[in-house]
Amino acid sequence: MLSVFDILGWVGSIMVVLAYALLSAKKIKPGLIYQLMNFFAALLIAIGLFPRNAWFSFALQVVWALVAIIAIIKLRKKKK
Numbered sequence: 242m243l244s245v246f247d248i249l250g251w252v253g254s255i256m257v258v259l260a261y262a263l264l265s266a267k268k269i270k271p272g273l274i275y276q277l278m279n280f281f282a283a284l285l286i287a288i289g290l291f292p293r294n295a296w297f298s299f300a301l302q303v304v305w306a307l308v309a310i311i312a313i314i315k316l317r318k319k320k321k
Contacts, residue, residue, distance in 0.1 A: 250289020257282035273316050280309035 243251075260278035263269045287302035 244292075246289045246292050248289075249285045253282045253285025253287075253289060256285065273313065276309045276312045276316065280306050280313065283309060 256278055260269075260275055260282060263278075264271060264275055269275050283302045283305035287299050287306065290299045290302065
């Protein structure tokens with residue numbers, strides 16, 4: 242049976258692939274929606290990894306989320 246952590250990790254994994262696929266298919270632009278999808282995907286994957294003690298992968302997801310946050314902040318400042 243899948244745990245809540247497993248489900249969140251799977252949702253995050255699907256979301257990151259979906260974001261990339263939508264961007265590659267030019268269905269979305271590399272803007273706010275793409276960065277929000279990256280942020281939430283990384284967050285969900287990190288939550289899924291946490292109880293597994295996979296710290297190198299967890300750290301990667303935290304950095305991925307931080308990169309997305311920085312991009313979101315820059316996009317928001319650019320709009321103003």
